[in-house]
Amino acid sequence: MRLLQKNLWMIAMSLAMASAGHAAPLVEPTLHIRPQASGAGRVALTLDACGGQTDSRILSALVDNKIPATIFVTGIWLKRNAAAxxxxxxxxxxxxxxxxxxxxxxAVDTPRKIYGIRSAGSPDAVLAEVESGAAALAGTGEPAPKWFRGATAEYSPSAIAMIRKLGFKVAGFSINGDGGSLLGAKETARRIAAAKDGDVIISHINQPTHAAGEGVVQGLLALKAKGLTFVRLDDAEGIGNNGTTE
Incomplete structure (x- = not known):
């Protein structure tokens, strides 16, 4: 009996490995905004609030310098950061x-890990992740969200199709400003300051102890000094690939 159970377990593991090996490759969508017809250009700043706390360096700089931003918040972060x-x-x-x-x-509907984070693993779990995020936002009194960005910003193509059917656009980006908040201040500032007309920047606002936060502020102020305009995603026409905005 034990031998039979062992054989069945080995067969199941082999099937799982074969399935993972043939799973559709993940995509990391890009996103740009429609370039400006005149002037120095405009960029869209997007900041992820995954969990943890709030980087007050970034939040204060945005308020003080009147820099608009699109903040992608999780239900976890909302519970912990009422003041922000x-x-x-x-x-x-x-x-x-x-x-x-x-x-x-x-938002990946097959079992795997992305950057060490376990994926949703099934269509139902992707659906639950998207809808629970929207419900958490609704609980704050905010307008219904129009955009979705999943953890790690990588997706299975079938998950993208599912999210679009729910009515959300999927927010990619064109410049990874802070490397998941793991880059140093100097490199983060350099990446963000290099943004051009039409770029969509991604960085993080939930890691107040990381050096990257200082670089985010420096890079944004450098763009402002160049005369670039900042816009939120809802205030510009976003153009994404992989079926994310069409």
Whole structure:
């Protein structure tokens, strides 16, 4: 009996490995905004609030310098950062809050790990992640979100199709500003300051102890000094690939 159970387990493991090996490759969508017809150009700043706390260096710089941003928030972050949410809600001209999922689970409908984070693993779990994120935002009194960005910003193509059917656009990016908040201040500032007309920047606002936060502020102020305009995703026409915005 034990031998039979062992054989069945080995068969199941072999099937699982074969399935993982043939799973559709993941995609990391890009996103640009429609370039400006005149002037120095405009860029869209997007900041992920995955969990943890709030980087007050970034939040204060945005308010003080009147820099608009689209903040992708998880249900986890919303529960822990009521004061920051109130500051954002007090400046509706600057901040647009969008859906980063309920529990910061990658929107991938097959079992695997992305950057060490376990994926949703099934269509139902992807659906639950997206809808719980939207529900968490609704609980704050914010308008219904129009955009979704999953944890790790990588997706299975079938998950993208599912998210689009729910009515959300999927937010890619064109410049990875802070490397998941793991880059140093100098490199983060350099990447962000290099943004051009039409770029969509991704960085993080939930790691107040990381050096990257200082670089985010430096890079944004450098762009402002060049005369670039900042816009939220809802205030510009986003153009994404992989079926994310069409």
């Amino acid at each position: 949410v109130e500051i954002m809600r007090a400046h509706p001209d600057l901040f647009e809050l969008e859906n980063h999922g309920g529990h910061h689970i990658p």
